[in-house]
Amino acid sequence: MSLWTMIVSMAEGLERTCAIFFLTLIFSLPLGMCVALLRMSKNKVVANATRFVISVLRGTPLMLQLLAVTYGPYYLFGIGVARNKLIPVVIAFAINYAAYFAEIYRGGIESIPLGQYEAANVLGYTKTQTFIRIILPQVVKRIMPSVTNEVVTLVKDTSLAFTVSYQEMFTIGKQIANSQTSFMPFVVAGVFYFVFNAIVDYGMGRIENRLDYYN
Amino acid sequence: MILEMKNIEKSFGDLEVLKDISFGVDRSEVVSIIGPSGSGKSTLLRCATFLETIDGGEISYMGEKAAHTDSNGRAVYVTPNELRHFRKYCGLVFQQFNLFPHYSILKNLTDAPIHVQGVSREEAEETAMDLLRKMGIEDKANAYPYQLSGGQQQRVAIARAMAMKPEILFFDEPTSALDPELTGEVLKVIRQLAEEKMTMVVVTHEMPFARAVSNRVIFMEGGVIVEQGDPRDVFGDPQEERTKQFLRVFER
Amino acid sequence: MKKRLTALVLAFAMIFTMTVLTACGGNQGDQADQGDQSEGRTFVMGIDPEYPPFSYLGDNGEYTGFDVDVARAVCDKLGWQLEIFELNWDNRYIQLDNNECDCVWSGMTILESTKEEGYVLSAPYFDNSQVLMVKADSGIASSADLAGKDVGVQLGTSGDILLGEDLAELAGTFNSVVRSDSFLKCFTELDGGAVDAVLVDAPVAASYAAEHDGFVILDEKLGGEQYGICFRSGDQELCDEVEGAIQELVADGTYKQIAEKEEYGEIINSLIFLQQ
Numbered sequence: 001m002s003l004w005t006m007i008v009s010m011a012e013g014l015e016r017t018c019a020i021f022f023l024t025l026i027f028s029l030p031l032g033m034c035v036a037l038l039r040m041s042k043n044k045v046v047a048n049a050t051r052f053v054i055s056v057l058r059g060t061p062l063m064l065q066l067l068a069v070t071y072g073p074y075y076l077f078g079i080g081v082a083r084n085k086l087i088p089v090v091i092a093f094a095i096n097y098a099a100y101f102a103e104i105y106r107g108g109i110e111s112i113p114l115g116q117y118e119a120a121n122v123l124g125y126t127k128t129q130t131f132i133r134i135i136l137p138q139v140v141k142r143i144m145p146s147v148t149n150e151v152v153t154l155v156k157d158t159s160l161a162f163t164v165s166y167q168e169m170f171t172i173g174k175q176i177a178n179s180q181t182s183f184m185p186f187v188v189a190g191v192f193y194f195v196f197n198a199i200v201d202y203g204m205g206r207i208e209n210r211l212d213y214y215n
Numbered sequence: 216m217i218l219e220m221k222n223i224e225k226s227f228g229d230l231e232v233l234k235d236i237s238f239g240v241d242r243s244e245v246v247s248i249i250g251p252s253g254s255g256k257s258t259l260l261r262c263a264t265f266l267e268t269i270d271g272g273e274i275s276y277m278g279e280k281a282a283h284t285d286s287n288g289r290a291v292y293v294t295p296n297e298l299r300h301f302r303k304y305c306g307l308v309f310q311q312f313n314l315f316p317h318y319s320i321l322k323n324l325t326d327a328p329i330h331v332q333g334v335s336r337e338e339a340e341e342t343a344m345d346l347l348r349k350m351g352i353e354d355k356a357n358a359y360p361y362q363l364s365g366g367q368q369q370r371v372a373i374a375r376a377m378a379m380k381p382e383i384l385f386f387d388e389p390t391s392a393l394d395p396e397l398t399g400e401v402l403k404v405i406r407q408l409a410e411e412k413m414t415m416v417v418v419t420h421e422m423p424f425a426r427a428v429s430n431r432v433i434f435m436e437g438g439v440i441v442e443q444g445d446p447r448d449v450f451g452d453p454q455e456e457r458t459k460q461f462l463r464v465f466e467r
Numbered sequence: 468m469k470k471r472l473t474a475l476v477l478a479f480a481m482i483f484t485m486t487v488l489t490a491c492g493g494n495q496g497d498q499a500d501q502g503d504q505s506e507g508r509t510f511v512m513g514i515d516p517e518y519p520p521f522s523y524l525g526d527n528g529e530y531t532g533f534d535v536d537v538a539r540a541v542c543d544k545l546g547w548q549l550e551i552f553e554l555n556w557d558n559r560y561i562q563l564d565n566n567e568c569d570c571v572w573s574g575m576t577i578l579e580s581t582k583e584e585g586y587v588l589s590a591p592y593f594d595n596s597q598v599l600m601v602k603a604d605s606g607i608a609s610s611a612d613l614a615g616k617d618v619g620v621q622l623g624t625s626g627d628i629l630l631g632e633d634l635a636e637l638a639g640t641f642n643s644v645v646r647s648d649s650f651l652k653c654f655t656e657l658d659g660g661a662v663d664a665v666l667v668d669a670p671v672a673a674s675y676a677a678e679h680d681g682f683v684i685l686d687e688k689l690g691g692e693q694y695g696i697c698f699r700s701g702d703q704e705l706c707d708e709v710e711g712a713i714q715e716l717v718a719d720g721t722y723k724q725i726a727e728k729e730e731y732g733e734i735i736n737s738l739i740f741l742q743q
């Protein structure tokens with residue numbers, strides 16, 4: 001198999017890798033905010049329950065969570081295993097990443113000085129307005145470096161989807177490596193991830209620069 | 216009477232901060248509140264601006280009750296929605312300015328009028344520019360707070376409060392966070408507002424300023440009003456021993 | 468400036484990775500060869516820990532299986548110490564080359580390509596064929612019924628390779644080939660309805676179907692293949708020693724005894740040495 005054929009077949013899997021990546025971000029970024037707000041709830045029961053869930057999600061391997069989401073319903077309730085693995089994969093990824101994002105958001109929100117809330121309060125902003133107009137924009141700027149970190153990790157984590165037989169780019173690479181007894185596909189995969197992350201880095205850098213108009 | 220506070224009680228845990236305090240502010244009055252730290256001055260201001268909730272007593276603006284004590288002796292507030300209506304009567308200038316760092320100076324002044332009061336953008340910007348001109352910082356309209364000196368930031372904060380067209384403006388130690396050479400420019404602005412007959416309550420440690428600008432001085436200590444009256448009387452001929460002691464420290 | 472620095476750091480990271488990879492490939496044959504003075508040597512057997520009945524984790528928490536039992540008997544015979552190494556099946560050649568084990572002995576299919584790569588292979592000891600396992604009520608009777616269906620296979624197994632080579636035409640009629648990283652997952656996918664059939668080694672299918680109801684193994688044999696033990700190139704001597712010991716076990720009946728164990732199912736029918 002020529003290097004070019006190898007790259008072409010792996011690039012086909014890249015489409016699935018991208019699907020995991022973008023769908024996970026689309027769902028986990030807002031979900032993380034909901035989780036963060038629950039985590040900071042004044043209701044102790046809600047806050048502690050959320051805290052427990054977050055600690056489970058962060059304290060167990062994503063691979064295990066993928067297995068649980070994909071095969072758990074079948075083993076527990078006899079519900080069939082999904083044919084389109086993208087669904088359980090994105091569910092597991094989105095939930096897992098939401099837990100990480102929630103903690104990042106919480107850190108960001110808690111780092112905003114109380115005075116910002118008070119100033120908004122006195123000016124008559126509602127709680128929602130305060131959060132959306134005053135707090136959130138400042139939080140976004142503060143958490144960008146940590147979010148970038150997670151997003152870069154996500155690119156690499158997509159390869160875990162193989163655990164539940166979802167054939168993304170790395171799986172195809174493994175398959176070729178296997179049939180060709182060659183290490184080359186892993187090098188190709190490495191380059192793919194590197195380039196993917198270089199693009200992500202560039203994009204996130206652009207966003208960070210755009211938020212750099214104030215200190 | 217613009218503001219009337221009656222029999223205000225406020226505790227943090229076991230600590231009684233305000234003990235049965237009553238006072239009112241008439242239109243165009245400038246009231247200075249002085250006293251040692253921990254005397255409850257700031258808390259009184261925060262209660263008046265609804266940043267803290269009182270445990271007992273009554274708060275009225277323009278004759279309308281925002282909070283009163285029920286038959287159980289506990290303070291009851293109007294609904295949060297109605298409370299917003301009261302907030303538009305009062306403005307507060309913080310010790311730490313608390314400008315919104317992600318908004319330009321102009322937007323700091325226009326965002327709340329537009330989104331809270333529903334003023335049109337043109338009108339809000341016109342008002343804002345007028346205020347900035349008055350504060351002598353109209354050239355900073357498009358700058359961001361971090362680009363301004365402390366004195367300039369505090370003047371923006373005053374303008375931001377004024378942009379809401381409040382009936383009464385509160386100042387919580389407005390010059391305490393400033394370098395001494397910058398306090399003058401802020402005090403000058405407050406003095407200017409006083410000349411324009413703005414109703415104001417200023418918690419301050421600037422005794423000469425309190426003496427020169429205010430119509431009335433309140434000396435607080437230990438959660439109670441010890442003495443109040445015309446600044447010439449309070450500063451010139453204090454009646455209470457504690458007032459004398461306090462003022463002596465400043466005369467040195 | 469900041470960007471240029473980033474690029475530089477990334478370039479270094481890349482070079483470092485490459486160097487490590489090259490170094491890993493280059494240190495062939497230093498550890499495992501040391502114990503080659505037969506008496507008392509440690510023999511490291513590389514297995515796929517999820518490949519019953521050849522090698523798997525037994526009820527007692529220790530590795531067991533036909534291959535493991537034979538290897539143990541071989542070591543007893545030669546006075547060696549047996550050590551079991553869990554391979555990552557996808558990377559078995561890399562791990563073998565890396566001296567992480569002395570051989571791959573775990574129901575491993577002998578492929579032409581493996582020989583061409585220069586690996587030393589024992590004589591085949593097991594004749595395996597690929598079969599299709601389906602659910603009893605699926606109505607699938609032959610590979611022809613699989614057009615438009617989803618078929619599961621374990622990645623890197625002979626079934627997977629067959630689907631890419633000899634059975635490529637058949638695979639073309641499927642809706643998709645779902646590759647999992649263990650047989651358990653293949654069977655779970657089948658049971659859970661995510662795939663319609665699993666292409667699997669006959670003895671693995673037989674032992675699974677014997678323990679679980681509701682599965683049918685189609686009679687059709689899809690490609691025959693043989694199992695052997697794979698050693699590093701240059702380890703012909705080690706291979707000969709092991710093969711010699713196996714022949715002794717066949718001769719004294721130990722080999723048959725192991726093969727007759729109930730938990731190894733019908734394995735005995737496919738063992739080449741017992742059919743001569």
